[in-house]
Amino acid sequence: MNWIPHLTVAAIIEDQQGFLLIEETSSNGVIVVNQPAGHWEQNETLIDAVIRETLEETAWHFEPEAIVGIYEYTSSLNQSTYLRVCFCGKKLEKEADLELDAGIIRTVSLTRDEVAKLPNLRSPMVLNCIDDYLSGVRYPLDLIKHIR
16 A cells, blocks of 8 residues: 655634635535645745745735644545644735635635634644644744755
Protein backbone atom coordinates (compact mmCIF):
# COMPACT_ATOMS: atom_id res chain seq x y z
CA MET A 1 0.00 0.00 0.00
CA ASN A 2 1.27 3.44 -0.93
CA TRP A 3 0.15 5.82 1.83
CA ILE A 4 0.78 9.50 1.16
CA PRO A 5 -0.34 12.13 3.66
CA HIS A 6 -1.41 15.57 2.42
CA LEU A 7 0.48 18.45 4.00
CA THR A 8 -1.61 21.61 4.02
CA VAL A 9 -1.47 25.11 5.44
CA ALA A 10 -4.30 27.32 6.67
CA ALA A 11 -4.69 30.95 7.73
CA ILE A 12 -6.67 32.29 10.68
CA ILE A 13 -7.48 35.92 9.98
CA GLU A 14 -9.68 37.74 12.50
CA ASP A 15 -11.13 41.20 12.01
CA GLN A 16 -14.02 43.14 13.58
CA GLN A 17 -16.62 41.12 11.65
CA GLY A 18 -15.24 37.71 12.57
CA PHE A 19 -12.96 35.28 10.75
CA LEU A 20 -12.13 35.53 7.06
CA LEU A 21 -13.29 32.27 5.48
CA ILE A 22 -14.01 30.98 2.02
CA GLU A 23 -16.92 29.17 0.45
CA GLU A 24 -15.68 26.68 -2.09
CA THR A 25 -16.90 23.77 -4.12
CA SER A 26 -15.27 20.54 -2.94
CA SER A 27 -14.07 17.82 -5.31
CA ASN A 28 -17.36 15.96 -4.82
CA GLY A 29 -19.39 19.06 -5.78
CA VAL A 30 -20.52 20.07 -2.29
CA ILE A 31 -20.21 23.70 -1.16
CA VAL A 32 -18.08 23.88 1.99
CA VAL A 33 -16.63 26.56 4.26
CA ASN A 34 -12.93 26.61 5.09
CA GLN A 35 -10.12 28.87 6.16
CA PRO A 36 -7.94 30.04 3.30
CA ALA A 37 -5.94 26.83 2.97
CA GLY A 38 -4.22 24.55 0.54
CA HIS A 39 -1.37 22.21 -0.21
CA TRP A 40 2.28 22.92 0.37
CA GLU A 41 4.05 23.01 -2.99
CA GLN A 42 7.56 22.02 -3.93
CA ASN A 43 10.29 24.66 -3.55
CA GLU A 44 8.38 26.88 -1.10
CA THR A 45 8.47 27.22 2.65
CA LEU A 46 5.36 26.56 4.72
CA ILE A 47 5.17 30.30 5.40
CA ASP A 48 5.38 31.04 1.67
CA ALA A 49 2.63 28.46 1.11
CA VAL A 50 0.16 30.06 3.53
CA ILE A 51 0.85 33.51 2.10
CA ARG A 52 0.28 32.20 -1.45
CA GLU A 53 -2.82 30.19 -0.62
CA THR A 54 -4.41 33.12 1.21
CA LEU A 55 -3.79 35.43 -1.73
CA GLU A 56 -5.05 32.89 -4.30
CA GLU A 57 -8.23 32.12 -2.36
CA THR A 58 -9.15 35.53 -0.90
CA ALA A 59 -7.19 38.17 -2.91
CA TRP A 60 -5.81 39.42 0.43
CA HIS A 61 -2.10 39.62 1.17
CA PHE A 62 -1.42 37.84 4.45
CA GLU A 63 1.27 38.37 7.06
CA PRO A 64 1.70 35.29 9.29
CA GLU A 65 2.47 36.17 12.90
CA ALA A 66 2.37 32.81 14.70
CA ILE A 67 1.56 29.13 14.38
CA VAL A 68 -1.69 28.13 16.07
CA GLY A 69 -1.22 24.41 15.75
CA ILE A 70 -0.53 21.31 13.73
CA TYR A 71 -3.59 19.14 13.11
CA GLU A 72 -3.89 15.57 11.88
CA TYR A 73 -7.18 14.47 10.35
CA THR A 74 -8.26 11.46 8.30
CA SER A 75 -11.33 12.13 6.18
CA SER A 76 -14.12 9.58 6.40
CA LEU A 77 -15.14 10.57 2.86
CA ASN A 78 -11.93 9.71 1.03
CA GLN A 79 -9.74 8.10 3.73
CA SER A 80 -7.04 10.68 2.99
CA THR A 81 -4.94 11.86 5.91
CA TYR A 82 -4.22 15.57 6.18
CA LEU A 83 -1.57 17.27 8.27
CA ARG A 84 -2.50 20.96 8.57
CA VAL A 85 -0.18 23.66 9.83
CA CYS A 86 -2.40 26.54 10.88
CA PHE A 87 -1.02 30.07 11.03
CA CYS A 88 -2.60 33.23 12.38
CA GLY A 89 -1.84 36.70 11.22
CA LYS A 90 -3.28 39.78 9.62
CA LYS A 91 -4.58 40.67 6.23
CA LEU A 92 -2.78 43.51 4.55
CA GLU A 93 -3.92 44.98 1.24
CA LYS A 94 -6.40 43.43 -1.16
CA GLU A 95 -5.72 42.76 -4.84
CA ALA A 96 -9.05 44.05 -6.15
CA ASP A 97 -8.60 42.66 -9.68
CA LEU A 98 -7.20 39.26 -8.71
CA GLU A 99 -9.31 36.33 -9.88
CA LEU A 100 -9.79 33.78 -7.09
CA ASP A 101 -8.74 30.13 -7.48
CA ALA A 102 -11.04 27.80 -9.38
CA GLY A 103 -13.70 26.44 -7.05
CA ILE A 104 -13.71 29.45 -4.72
CA ILE A 105 -17.19 30.95 -4.66
CA ARG A 106 -16.61 33.88 -2.32
CA THR A 107 -15.07 35.04 0.92
CA VAL A 108 -17.18 35.45 4.04
CA SER A 109 -16.58 36.80 7.52
CA LEU A 110 -18.19 34.79 10.33
CA THR A 111 -17.99 34.71 14.10
CA ARG A 112 -16.92 31.58 15.94
CA ASP A 113 -20.55 30.85 16.90
CA GLU A 114 -21.71 31.24 13.30
CA VAL A 115 -18.98 28.84 12.16
CA ALA A 116 -19.97 26.30 14.84
CA LYS A 117 -23.54 26.22 13.51
CA LEU A 118 -22.54 25.48 9.92
CA PRO A 119 -23.32 21.99 8.63
CA ASN A 120 -20.83 22.26 5.78
CA LEU A 121 -17.36 22.82 7.21
CA ARG A 122 -14.61 21.45 5.00
CA SER A 123 -13.36 19.43 7.98
CA PRO A 124 -13.44 19.53 11.79
CA MET A 125 -10.04 21.23 11.60
CA VAL A 126 -11.76 24.52 10.69
CA LEU A 127 -13.44 24.93 14.07
CA ASN A 128 -10.53 23.34 15.97
CA CYS A 129 -8.15 25.96 14.56
CA ILE A 130 -10.51 28.80 15.50
CA ASP A 131 -11.01 27.45 19.02
CA ASP A 132 -7.27 27.07 19.59
CA TYR A 133 -6.70 30.58 18.24
CA LEU A 134 -9.37 32.02 20.54
CA SER A 135 -7.89 30.18 23.53
CA GLY A 136 -4.59 31.94 22.88
CA VAL A 137 -2.51 29.10 21.49
CA ARG A 138 0.49 30.59 19.67
CA TYR A 139 3.86 29.19 18.67
CA PRO A 140 6.61 31.31 17.15
CA LEU A 141 7.13 31.11 13.40
CA ASP A 142 10.71 30.04 14.02
CA LEU A 143 9.35 26.76 15.38
CA ILE A 144 9.76 25.76 11.72
CA LYS A 145 13.43 25.38 10.86
CA HIS A 146 14.21 25.90 7.18
CA ILE A 147 17.40 23.97 6.56
CA ARG A 148 18.88 24.49 3.12
